[in-house]
Amino acid sequence: MRDVVEIGLGKTAQRGYHLDDIAIVPSRRTRDVDDVSTSWQLDAYQFRIPCVAHPSDATMSPTTAVALGKLGGLGVLNVEGLWCRYDDPTKMLQELSELDDEGISATRKLQEIYSEPIRPELIGERVRAMREGGVTVAVRVSPQHTLALAPVILDAGVDILVIQGTLVSAEHVSTTDEPLNLKEFIADLDLPVVAGGCTDYKTALHLMRTGAAGVIVGIGADDWSTTDTVLGIRVPMATAIADAAAARRDYLDETGGRYVHLIADGDLRTSGDIAKALGCGADAVMLGEPLTRGEDAPAGGAWWHSAASHPKLPRGSYGMAEAPLGNLERLLYGPSDDPDGSLNLFGGLRRAMAKCGYRDVKEFQKVGLVLDR
Numbered sequence: 001m002r003d004v005v006e007i008g009l010g011k012t013a014q015r016g017y018h019l020d021d022i023a024i025v026p027s028r029r030t031r032d033v034d035d036v037s038t039s040w041q042l043d044a045y046q047f048r049i050p051c052v053a054h055p056s057d058a059t060m061s062p063t064t065a066v067a068l069g070k071l072g073g074l075g076v077l078n079v080e081g082l083w084c085r086y087d088d089p090t091k092m093l094q095e096l097s098e099l100d101d102e103g104i105s106a107t108r109k110l111q112e113i114y115s116e117p118i119r120p121e122l123i124g125e126r127v128r129a130m131r132e133g134g135v136t137v138a139v140r141v142s143p144q145h146t147l148a149l150a151p152v153i154l155d156a157g158v159d160i161l162v163i164q165g166t167l168v169s170a171e172h173v174s175t176t177d178e179p180l181n182l183k184e185f186i187a188d189l190d191l192p193v194v195a196g197g198c199t200d201y202k203t204a205l206h207l208m209r210t211g212a213a214g215v216i217v218g219i220g221a222d223d224w225s226t227t228d229t230v231l232g233i234r235v236p237m238a239t240a241i242a243d244a245a246a247a248r249r250d251y252l253d254e255t256g257g258r259y260v261h262l263i264a265d266g267d268l269r270t271s272g273d274i275a276k277a278l279g280c281g282a283d284a285v286m287l288g289e290p291l292t293r294g295e296d297a298p299a300g301g302a303w304w305h306s307a308a309s310h311p312k313l314p315r316g317s318y319g320m321a322e323a324p325l326g327n328l329e330r331l332l333y334g335p336s337d338d339p340d341g342s343l344n345l346f347g348g349l350r351r352a353m354a355k356c357g358y359r360d361v362k363e364f365q366k367v368g369l370v371l372d373r
Contacts, residue, residue: 016239017371019267019276025368029357036353037360038346039072040283042261043192043213045136045159048072049332049346050278050361052263054220054288055140055162056306057081057093058299062129067296067328069135074284076138076162077130078306079123079149085116090298097300097321106318107308114309118145120152127156138194140164140306143180154189162194166219166227166307166315168207182210197265199235204244208251208260217244217282218266220305222289225266227307227315237267238280238369245281245365270341271348278349279367293342294331295324 003015040050051073053060061083065075082089092113099106123139130137138160141149146163153161163182186193196216198204207215217240219227228234244262251260264277265286274285292303301321308316325331325343334344341348358364 014239016236018236019238019273019280021236021372022238022276022280022369023372024275024279024352024356025370026356027358027368031354031357031359033350033354035359036350038350038353040261040361042074042160042194042284045074045192047074047136047284049349050274050282050284051332051346052076052138052284052286053291054265054286054305055081055164056288056304057083057089058096058303059288059291059294059297061298062126062133064294064296064298064328065130065138066133066135068291069130069133071329071332073332074136074138074160075130076140077126079126079139079141079153080118080145081306082113083126084118084120084122085114087122093299096304096318097302099302099318099320102318102320107314110304110309110318111311111314115311118149120149123149123152124156127153127158131157136160138162142306143168146180146185150185154191158191160192160194160213161189162216164194164196164216164306166197166231166233168196168198168216182207182212186211194261194263196263198244199233199240201243201247204262205247205251208247212260214261214263214283215244216263216265216286217241218264218286220286220288221266222269224289224303224308224317224319225305225315226317230313230315237264237277241277241280241282248281271345272341272352274345274349275352275364276369278361278364279369281365283361283365287345289319290342290345291328291331292319293322293325294328295326296328297324 004012007013038049049072053075055076055078068075136159140162143165192213194214195212197219261283263284264282289303303319305316334347336343353364
C-alpha cells in the first residue's frame with residue numbers, strides 16, 4: 001500500500017516518486033552486454049529498441065520517422081502538425097529554430113504558424129512517403145480530431161494509430177459534441193491502437209479494456225511542459241508507470257493473458273532514465289527532447305510539445321535550439337563522449353540490463369529498485 005499523507009483535516013494525498021527519486025539495484029548475476037536484447041514487439045511489429053518518438057514537429061518529419069524506423073525504433077508523425085498543414089513546412093521550422101526568446105513571443109509565433117488548417121490530402125502524402133521508406137508507419141491524432149480524421153488516416157494505410165492527448169480517458173462526457181467512444185472505435189479497426197496519456201491505475205485499466213494494444217503512461221512532463229502550472233496536474237513518472245503496470249497485471253488476470261504494452265512519456269532525458277522507466281514496468285519509452293540533439297532534427301535543436309501551440313490554452317513552452325551532439329544513430333547507439341548519458345541512449349540501457357543480469361526487457365521489468373533520496 002502506498003504511503004498516504006494527511007495534508008489537512010479531511011484531505012489526504014498519496015505519495016508519489018519521480019524517476020530521479022529511485023535507483024536500480026543490481027542482482028547477484030551480471031551478463032555480457034552482447035547477450036542482452038533490447039527488442040520489443042507491439043502487436044505484429046518488431047522493433048530493435050524500445051524507442052517511440054514523441055510526435056512533435058521539432059523531432060519528427062516523414063524523413064526522420066523513416067530514419068528512426070531504419071535504426072530500430074518507431075517514428076510517429078503528428079497528422080495535426082505542420083507536415084499536414086503546409087506543402088513544405090521547412091521554412092516555418094527554420095523560423096522556429098531561430099527564435100531567440102522562450103517567452104510569450106515564442107508562444108505567439110507557435111500559435112500563428114499552427115493556425116493554418118489541417119489539409120487531409122497531405123496526410124495521405126506523408127503516409128506514402130513514410131511507407132516508401134520501408135518502415136512501420138505510425139501517426140498521432142488527438143482524441144478531439146480522431147472521428148473527423150480517422151477515415152483519411154485509415155485510407156492512407158497506416159500500420160499503427162496513436163491517439164494521444166495530454167490526458168485520455170476511456171469515457172469522455174460531452175453535452176455539445178459527439179464524444180469519442182474508444183472501445184467502439186477500436187473494435188471496428190483491424191490495426192493496433194496506442195492510446196494515452198494516463199497517470200493512474202484506474203485510467204490505465206480502463207484504457208486497456210478498450211482493446212488498445214498499447215497505453216501511453218505520463219503527460220510528456222519535462223522542463224518545457226507546463227501542464228502542472230496551467231492545469232495543476234502532475235503525477236511523478238515512477239509512480240505513474242508502476243501504477244499502470246499494476247493495472248496490467250490485473251488486466252492479464254481479468255482477460256486470461258491479453259498483454260498491453262506500456263509506453264512511458266515524460267521525465268526522460270538520459271539512458272539512466274530509460275533504464276529506470278523500464279525497471280518500473282514500461283515496455284518502451286517515448287522520447288521527445290532527447291531526440292532534438294540530433295544533427296538531423298527538423299527544428300535544428302529547438303523543442304516544443306504538441307500542446308505548446310494550443311490556440312486558447314498552451315501547455316508547453318518553447319525551448320531554444322541547442323548544439324547537436326551527433327546524428328540520430330549516435331544518439332541511439334553511440335559512440336559517446338558525453339559522460340551524462342545523453343548519447344548512446346540504448347547502449348546505456350543494454351549495459352544497465354547487463355550489469356543487473358537480465359537478458360531482455362521483459363525480464364528487466366523485475367529489477368529491484370530503491371528510493372534514492
